[in-house]
Amino acid sequence: MNKEIVLKSRPVGKPTSANFEVKDIPDPIVQDGELLLRAKIFSVDPYMRGRMSDAKSYVAPYELNKAIAGGAIAEVIKSRDARFVVGDHVLGMFPWQASFTANASSCTKVDGSAAPLGYYLGILGMPGLTAYFGLLDIGNPQKGETVVVSGAAGAVGMVVGQIAKIKGCRVVGIVGDRVKASYLKAEMGFDEVVCYKDSPNLSAEIAAACPNGVDVYFDNVGGEISDLVLEQISKGARIVICGQIALYNSVEKPTGPRVQVGLLKNSALMKGFIVSDYSDRFPEGVSALVQWIKEGKLSYAQTVEKGFEKLPEALISLFDGKNTGKLLVEV
16 A cells, blocks of 8 residues: 555644644556656655645645655556656655656656766755856855855855855855754865854844855844844845845744835845756766866765654755755655
């Protein structure tokens, strides 16, 4: 018997285990043009929280009592398409099911001998491409500038910081604990890392870490942290809005400083984006990321949970900041 995990109810505030349900379902039957797949690795990502709500967004909400879906790697068990053979590994947007079918045209073959399979969900997938295009296209970092990235130990943030270093920038990360801070400085070359959870004066710490102001801010979190970073922006600063995880579980409309005055005074740019905006340039991004990995300029971290039924727990843990790098669930 097969299994799936469905959205049982829409969360109010932070999701809980009660919002999910594990169900037994029939084994899938493969049709012409399809692949029969066995799940190997699931990605869990902050954007999934938005899809658990029925509020209008850039992607459709999950349906109640239907399987949650997201990025995943699966193994081909049976193929009804000549482009794929049994044993191939494929990448796609797949349901939270142990086994499932997918149209072969919606699947991308990946090579586990060229890179760890999890990398195709991380540094060579959506997070890595998000970092690449968001930082370079919107942030446009220049040699000698100061780049600040919040959520710096996350799947996107750690790549942003390293690309900024490749471009000759001074990099300041913002994280939630000292272990992550030490890791980013020792292993990924960040110049300074501010820990917001135990800071007696976060505003002063950010200012001290950025004595010449902030030229590029890559914002993964929003909320009060971003309010404080924006106080330090320089003339001509670029603010890249990638994520707002601090606000995803808010049950009331958030309020905060009005940023327009600061943007006006500093002739600054603030722009949000979705990585799919750059879909026609994905090969460019993957090529650059692979090259930097080969050259030893770019490294990556993954936090891996094991077990299909761990998926809800893993998704909930994102909002506690427990992961370093990409959070994956191996089936």
